[in-house]
Amino acid sequence: QSLKVGLIPGDGIGVEVIPAAKEAILALGSDIPKPEFVDLAAGFEHFTRHGTALPDETVQIMKEECDCALFGAVSSPTRKVVGYSSPIVALRKVLDLYANVRPVISVAADSSQKPAVDLVVVRENTECLYVKQEELKFTENGKEARATRLITERASRHIGQMAFEIAKGRPRKHVTIIHKSNVLSVTDGLFRETVREVPTLPELAGKYDDVTIAEQIVDSAVYRLFREPQIYDVMVAPNLYGDILSDAAAALVGSLGLVPSVNAGDKFIMGEPVHGSAPDIVGQNIANPLASIRSAALMLRFLGYTKGAERIDRAVEEVVREGRELTPDLGGKGTTTGVTEAVLKKI
Ligand code: NAI
Numbered sequence: 001q002s003l004k005v006g007l008i009p010g011d012g013i014g015v016e017v018i019p020a021a022k023e024a025i026l027a028l029g030s031d032i033p034k035p036e037f038v039d040l041a042a043g044f045e046h047f048t049r050h051g052t053a054l055p056d057e058t059v060q061i062m063k064e065e066c067d068c069a070l071f072g073a074v075s076s077p078t079r080k081v082v083g084y085s086s087p088i089v090a091l092r093k094v095l096d097l098y099a100n101v102r103p104v105i106s107v108a109a110d111s112s113q114k115p116a117v118d119l120v121v122v123r124e125n126t127e128c129l130y131v132k133q134e135e136l137k138f139t140e141n142g143k144e145a146r147a148t149r150l151i152t153e154r155a156s157r158h159i160g161q162m163a164f165e166i167a168k169g170r171p172r173k174h175v176t177i178i179h180k181s182n183v184l185s186v187t188d189g190l191f192r193e194t195v196r197e198v199p200t201l202p203e204l205a206g207k208y209d210d211v212t213i214a215e216q217i218v219d220s221a222v223y224r225l226f227r228e229p230q231i232y233d234v235m236v237a238p239n240l241y242g243d244i245l246s247d248a249a250a251a252l253v254g255s256l257g258l259v260p261s262v263n264a265g266d267k268f269i270m271g272e273p274v275h276g277s278a279p280d281i282v283g284q285n286i287a288n289p290l291a292s293i294r295s296a297a298l299m300l301r302f303l304g305y306t307k308g309a310e311r312i313d314r315a316v317e318e319v320v321r322e323g324r325e326l327t328p329d330l331g332g333k334g335t336t337t338g339v340t341e342a343v344l345k346k347i
């Protein structure tokens with residue numbers, strides 16, 4: 001038995017940090033089936049060279065051969081570039097990776113202490129404004145731009161169930177639904193109601209009785225997140241709010257370079273650091289590899305290889321706690337390769 005992992009480094013620091021995640025998986029030895037890696041192309045650089053950001057071959061190999069994948073980051077221009085469309089947004093759709101799960105956890109100074117921040121953002125991953133149906137019109141009063149925001153009962157139920165399932169497995173068992181249905185009563189209203197109803201569905205009856213539910217309007221959720229992050233356990237949100245909330249939560253634990261995620265569907269799991277391609281630090285061997293290494297662990301956890309995942313997570317925690325080998329985003333003088341070595345030694 002083997003574990004086939006697709007590797008999509010993408011652009012920028014993705015190319016520097018994905019190899020670190022690969023090394024961490026390899027270091028696990030017999031705790032997981034023998035890993036096999038296949039390198040796959042995607043990203044803006046691939047687009048400028050070959051005219052496509054997501055080659056068909058990449059999708060086909062992922063679908064037909066891989067058990068899971070690790071995605072680095074891609075650079076997406078903030079201006080419209082004809083023919084270009086973000087491959088990560090497309091991949092989430094074609095592989096039906098409907099949930100983006102982003103645990104944000106701080107490392108306590110002492111292993112006997114509780115972390116100050118320990119929450120999971122469960123972000124819907126396929127709809128909301130990310131359906132990218134935008135149009136520009138020229139009217140007599142000037143330009144007018146519109147975007148469609150799609151919220152379906154099906155996707156909201158899916159993500160809601162994922163949130164309750166994750167909460168059930170955590171000590172506090174608490175879900176906070178994030179929305180703005182005071183203003184967007186139709187779209188966010190549907191999201192809020194559908195998620196709320198998940199525990200009452202006949203086929204799930206009794207399953208989530210021990211999970212408590214709260215809800216919070218997104219702007220005040222950000223406020224409370226910064227003032228009292230400990231009130232949150234699992235935060236479930238539509239795509240855009242979840243995207244913003246998880247970057248905000250990353251600031252609470254010191255760096256985006258620490259926060260992992262998985263894109264999860266019923267048939268496929270893809271690990272991905274929350275950060276982007278970080279053009280400001282690319283090529284200097286100072287990108288923090290820990291978000292990618294933790295994404296590998298999270299991916300393994302979702303695949304059921306808990307022991308391997310825990311070994312990686314513990315190694316990362318110890319390296320951060322000791323503070324001897326850290327990249328500049330965490331105040332250290334270390335390098336990408338140095339930090340990776342330190343983690344591999346701990347594993
Ligand atoms: P970013 O996440 O790339 O960087 C934000 C800040 O955090 C920068 O100062 C960067 O140096 C720092 N940072 C990020 N990751 C780090 C790491 N591992 N170690 C140390 N420092 C780190 O976001 P930004 O700058 O807004 O976007 C840059 C490009 O990345 C854009 O083209 C954007 O479209 C793309 N992007 C791609 C994502 C993806 O592929 N899923 C997600 C977010 C952005």
Ligand code: MG
Nearest residue numbers: 243244247274
């Ligand atoms: Mg983001």
